[in-house]
Amino acid sequence: MVDFASWRDNPDPNKDNKLRTAWGYIPAVEYFPFKDLNLKFFVSFVGRVYRYTDMPGAGSAPPTALLA
Numbered sequence: 001m002v003d004f005a006s007w008r009d010n011p012d013p014n015k016d017n018k019l020r021t022a023w024g025y026i027p028a029v030e031y032f033p034f035k036d037l038n039l040k041f042f043v044s045f046v047g048r049v050y051r052y053t054d055m056p057g058a059g060s061a062p063p064t065a066l067l068a
Contacts, residue, residue: 001025016053024048 001024006017028044 018053020050020052022048022050 003022031041
């Protein structure tokens with residue numbers, strides 16, 4: 001998944017309206033150990049990465065990552 005955030009009516013006309021881009025991912029693995037038994041094992045991971053642009057007054061913000 002992807003999310004784009006922007007700032008409408010930015011007071012500085014020389015700056016870009018884009019504030020950040022966020023990427024989300026959900027990799028998963030499913031395992032069936034027995035053919036005759038309805039038993040399944042699941043392993044999944046959810047993550048999101050935020051990439052910020054230069055914002056007025058904030059300076060240069062480094063990329064951050066949040067894991068859920």
